[in-house]
Amino acid sequence: MSKQRPPPDPVAVLRGHRASVMDLCFHPSQPLLCTGSADGELRIWDTIQHRTILSAGVHNAAQGIASLACSSSIGANKVISQGRDGTVKCWDIEDGGLSRTPSVTIKTNSYHFCKLSLVKRPHSSSKRVYGTTHNDSDEIRVRENADADALDNSREKFQEYLPEQSSTFEENTQVEGSKYVAVAGEQPSEVEIWDLNTAERFARLPQSCVAGSSGISTTERGMCMAVQAFSPSESQGFLNVLVGYEDGSMLWWDIRNPGVPLTSVKFHSEPVLSLCVDGSCNGGVSGAADDKVVLYSLDHSMCNAVSYSPDCKLMASASEDTTVALWELYPPQT
Template identity: 60%
Template sequence: MSKRAAPDPVAVLRGHRASVTDICFHPSKPILFSGSADGELRIWDTFRRQTLSSAWLHSAAHGILALASSSSLGTNKFVSQGRDGTVKVWDFDDTGLSRIPSVTIKTNSYHFCKFSLAKNQSTGSKAGEASKDCLETEEVHTNQSCSESSEGLSYVALSGENSSEVEIWDLKSAERFARLPSSIGSNSSSVSSKGMCMALQLCVPSESQGFLNVMAGYEDGTMLWWDVRNPGVPVSSVKFHSEPVLSIGIDGSCKGGISGAADERIVMYSLDHSSVTSFIFTLFF
């Protein structure tokens, strides 16, 4: 199969003085957020191709690791993750960016795994139905909601202080919601043997009745599917890769996903909440 030449860019945006580490588009506005290794954020107008605002959100010594914007947060908010172990929620408007974050979460996580916001989907209204029926773990009080019916989901998943664990945090209260695997009655030693969590995606499949699920990829190439209702044991475990998983993507309906790894393979798979089935579609590079 012949390789096609890369297309020419529509536009080139210049302004950062250090390597760009992450970008994300606003879900409804012609806005692009970009973050760099020196901690600077820039908000771009994609129509005029100009910087609307810029600020240093994280220290230059640590920089920005990830950025995310979602309709579930509201139209004038976005989230940043720094290598300084913090996740911050920011407000912005036509006049510029707030200088003080509205929420700061001190995760004590200093890894290279980017966080993931809860993914909205067309059946996301079911998330509110489960808001009064949540799991009880050592960090979670009985009946704490795991979804928000009015403003959508406000949770973020990230690699935990223990690099083989996944943690879910509430962006409104800045409190840890769950740990996967949980420390009570879990197979934590088995998960630890898989190495660091390298990539993850947080989503709410329609079959989960509004409860949060996480797909996580690990250093040994394994991917685990977690459901917060059973934090001790993953729903499914597969190993499509022989090297560390570097990226995971889940579609908007949470029915399928794609992953890439250091073994130079891209694998597509389907999700049915009881198993992860690989398509016969694997790319080698």
């Protein structure tokens, strides 16, 4: 049994919050880090100088912040906050601070722990990286080819970090579906899609069935625990949503057919706690309460056949899209 190396020390420890830090996210293009705490405080940090640039209370202190999100898809100088008060707010970063009032406030009336998701788009420069599937002792690797004075001083430098809104930047980020946010709904087993421009609900997954239509119910799967919205190239810009549920199952939805999911899988025996789609929107990873981290592909083409090599070191899959994928598995399965 190999001895595990100790984890590295952090390059810095950022202090200033007065309550538990509940979520954080990096600015999409600048050396900034946004953090939110259980008392409703939002802080933005300079990750180079390790100082607070701005601090503001953005949600009720009694409920606090559940999650934060930044993305170039909603604008370079915006941050989304989700509170446990049933609201989602969009804030503009301007003039060395946050806008006095949010540019958008969405009243979702949902009160739980599932974090919101902005829409992820594939990056043309994305590449597959090595991934690992953990299951307790087994490991299978799958491979494919600050204080107030400091705060005041930091505000003066804040404008240095705000990027110019070039036309190229806007052309690369403004696509269909990019102005939406996915959240667990008022009904805990449902997911709602809200328009950030109008603060109106755009869709519900699953969509309520009407007379003569077929559909499914997600009630038996339990609460929605994790959600990831994305726009794969195969969907021609239409929104897709990956949802993890309390029973360990996951559903993949295409907004064009909100009544029935594209597919359903159950990789976990306990609630799914986190989901993330990779930069190419062709694969993802999920973590759950069963101590498993699972790496998987998101394929639109039908898989017609799979096969293991005699020594179980290789796996091959045959696809409707005319390709054959070859996978290496470590260690060999017995």
